[in-house]
Amino acid sequence: MATxxxxxxxxxxxxxxxxxxxxxxxxxxxxxxHSTLRIYIxxxxxxxxxxxxxxxxxVGALLDVEDPIPAEYTLEVSSPGLDRPLFNATQYQRYLGExxxxxxxxxxxxxxxxxGVITQxxxxxxxxxxxxxxxTIALDNIRKGNLIAxx
Numbered sequence: 040m041a042t043x044x045x046x047x048x049x050x051x052x053x054x055x056x057x058x059x060x061x062x063x064x065x066x067x068x069x070x071x072x073h074s075t076l077r078i079y080i081x082x083x084x085x086x087x088x089x090x091x092x093x094x095x096x097x098v099g100a101l102l103d104v105e106d107p108i109p110a111e112y113t114l115e116v117s118s119p120g121l122d123r124p125l126f127n128a129t130q131y132q133r134y135l136g137e138x139x140x141x142x143x144x145x146x147x148x149x150x151x152x153x154x155g156v157i158t159q160x161x162x163x164x165x166x167x168x169x170x171x172x173x174x175t176i177a178l179d180n181i182r183k184g185n186l187i188a189x190x
Contacts, residue, residue, distance in 0.1 A: 043067050043108070047076075050105060054082055054097050058146045060090065064126035067108070075110040076102075079119045091116040121188035128178055132160040138187040139167065143180050148172075155189065 044065045055062040055078075063079035080086055080094050095116040102114065125131050125139065140154045147153065148169070153176075155169035163178045 047107060050107065051078065051098055051101065054101055055094060058090075058094055058097060060086060060094060063130075064124055066124070067112070069110075072111055074108075074110055074116055075109065076112045079117055079118060079124065081119055086118045091118065122185050125184040125186065126169045128160050128163060128165075131157055131165050131178070131184070134186060135160070137190070138182060138188055141165075141167070141176065141184040142182045143176065145180055145184050147176055148174055148182070 044067060047065050047067070048062060051065070052062045057061040060082045063081045065079070066075075066077040068075045068077065078094070078098060080091065082090065095114060098116065099114055102108070125134070131139075135157050137157055138154065139153070139157050143151045143153070145151075153167055153169050153174065155167035155174070157165065158168045158173060159166035165176045165178055165181070167174050167176065
């Protein structure tokens with residue numbers, strides 16, 4: 040069964056791409072009456088507030104017509120930013136050698152929160168170097184993954 044996020048991604052990708060952006064990822068955060076649908080977009084030269092507003096109007100109109108989420112929610116359209124969330128193998132592969140943090144559904148090496156360097160992505164498996172040790176993690180075990188911004 041497809042997750043809500045994957046169904047939304049399939050539905051919204053053509054609209055976002057028609058506007059000239061890439062749909063980076065989708066998060067639906069349930070919080071009773073205050074749920075949030077967060078859509079991350081990126082562009083060749085990044086995105087600005089106006090890009091997000093334009094995308095929000097177009098995506099909002101499509102969501103109003105299709106009505107894929109029965110509950111009330113707030114729509115947010117955002118840039119992934121410097122500490123960008125990572126949603127799939129292609130994105131992790133793109134940032135090989137970079138520092139990342141992941142929150143896991145099931146613990147690996149006794150922990151659900153790991154920070155390390157992305158050293159390998161093979162199929163749906165990610166390898167992070169954490170404290171000098173390589174840990175292999177199934178991507179479907181990652182609840183949330185982000186780059187660690189360097190300043």
